[in-house]
Amino acid sequence: MGIIGPMAIAGVDPSLVVTAYQSASGWVNLITPTSGVVMGALAIANVNITVWWKFMFKLMIYLFLTTAIFLGIMALL
Numbered sequence: 172m173g174i175i176g177p178m179a180i181a182g183v184d185p186s187l188v189v190t191a192y193q194s195a196s197g198w199v200n201l202i203t204p205t206s207g208v209v210m211g212a213l214a215i216a217n218v219n220i221t222v223w224w225k226f227m228f229k230l231m232i233y234l235f236l237t238t239a240i241f242l243g244i245m246a247l248l
Contacts, residue, residue, distance in 0.1 A: 187245050194238045201234075202227055 200206050204220055213223055 183246065187242065190245070191242055194242070198231065198234055198238065202231060 201209070202224060204210060209223075210220075213220060
């Protein structure tokens with residue numbers, strides 16, 4: 172059954188599960204303070220992490236809603 176077993180039992184296409192996982196991973200990696208790329212870029216630009224989070228808040232909501240809509244459409248197909 173593998174890692175996507177529970178979703179396969181629910182009748183969800185495996186490619187949709189992988190797409191949802193990758194979307195969530197990319198979404199979180201944009202704001203997480205453990206990401207070396209984000210923290211390195213913020214350090215070079217001399218930007219505080221709280222300023223970054225405030226800047227990214229609207230974009231994160233937009234990306235989340237867009238991803239949820241596309242995943243919903245893909246689930247219906």
